[in-house]
Structures are given as C-alpha cells and as structure tokens.
Amino acid sequence: RLEEFLKKEVDxxxxxxxxxxxxxxxxxxxxxxxxxxNAIPAPCAPVINPQAPNAATGTxxxxxxxLFSDDTVEHYQLCYKPVSHDRHSAxxxxxxxxxxxxxxxxxxxxxxxxxEFWVSALNASGISPPSEKAVYVTAPSPPTIKTEKIRSCENxxxxxxxxxxxxxxxxxxxxx
Numbered sequence: 001r002l003e004e005f006l007k008k009e010v011d012x013x014x015x016x017x018x019x020x021x022x023x024x025x026x027x028x029x030x031x032x033x034x035x036x037x038n039a040i041p042a043p044c045a046p047v048i049n050p051q052a053p054n055a056a057t058g059t060x061x062x063x064x065x066x067l068f069s070d071d072t073v074e075h076y077q078l079c080y081k082p083v084s085h086d087r088h089s090a091x092x093x094x095x096x097x098x099x100x101x102x103x104x105x106x107x108x109x110x111x112x113x114x115x116e117f118w119v120s121a122l123n124a125s126g127i128s129p130p131s132e133k134a135v136y137v138t139a140p141s142p143p144t145i146k147t148e149k150i151r152s153c154e155n156x157x158x159x160x161x162x163x164x165x166x167x168x169x170x171x172x173x174x175x176x
C-alpha cells in the first residue's frame with residue numbers, strides 16, 4: 001500500500017496566498033534590561049600582603065596581594081614609589097604596572113631602600129578603590145672588604161669593611 005501511495009501525484013498548492021505585515025519591533029528597552037542583568041560590578045579593593053621573608057634582593061622585590069571576594073578582574077594596577085622622609089621630595093615619581101596575576105616582581109630598584117606599594121583591580125565596569133599601602137624594603141648591598149686593612153696573628157684576625165648603602169644596615173654576618 002505504501003508503494004501505491006507514493007506513486008500518487010499530490011497537489012501541494014495553497015488555495016489562498018498568506019498575507020504578512022511588515023513590523024519593526026523596538027528592542028531598545030529589552031536590550032537595556034539585558035545589559036543591566038549581564039553587567040558585572042566594579043571589583044572591591046584588593047588586600048596587599050606584607051613583605052614575605054626572602055622576597056627581596058638588593059635590586060628587586062616580589063609583591064603579592066589578593067581579593068577577599070569573587071569579583072571578576074581583568075587585570076591589576078600596581079603602583080609604587082620610594083619612601084621619603086624628606087618633606088620636599090614628597091612629589092617623587094610614582095610607577096605603575098599593569099599585572100594579570102596577584103603577584104609581581106619589580107626590578108631595577110635601589111638597594112636597602114623602602115618602597116611603598118598599593119594595588120587596584122580593574123574590569124569592564126571600572127576600577128576598584130586602591131588597597132592599603134604596604135612598605136617593602138630591598139636587601140642591602142654586600143659590603144666591600146678593605147683588603148689593605150686586614151691584619152692577623154696566630155689567634156685573631158682583623159677584618160674591616162664598608163657599606164655602600166645610604167641607609168644604615170641593621171647587622172652583618174661574618175663567616176669564616
């Protein structure tokens with residue numbers, strides 16, 4: 001029976017022509033509503049960590065921070081400047097870096113120098129408030145031994161050195 005049915009010719013013409021109206025639909029209100037639903041808020045202020053042990057060399061510092069929320073962050077803006085106790089040099093240059101991670105190693109710094117760091121988080125909606133400022137210190141330069149002043153005898157030795165650092169060094173370790 002199926003074979004007979006498929007052999008029949010079927011007329012598929014519609015008896016009336018369909019009539020369509022052209023309408024322009026205004027989606028501007030819907031689009032605004034959808035954009036407001038999908039909008040992400042600007043991130044909260046990051047929290048900068050205090051300096052970790054062994055996070056400094058004479059010319060570099062590793063700075064770390066974090067977020068205490070689930071904010072969406074595209075990148076961070078890390079700012080820093082040398083700490084100055086001189087009132088007239090308060091206008092020292094601030095440096096700014098764009099960072100993707102929650103840490104950064106800053107190089108080309110001065111030995112035995114304090115630096116002030118703060119960080120902000122950014123996304124498509126805007127920038128967060130800056131974190132609290134944290135002070136980090138680079139390691140001192142190694143001292144220079146004054147070879148011409150070395151003296152020794154059977155039970156003792158006199159070794160003299162000088163520091164090349166402008167800021168005072170807390171202590172030295174002498175190894176034999």
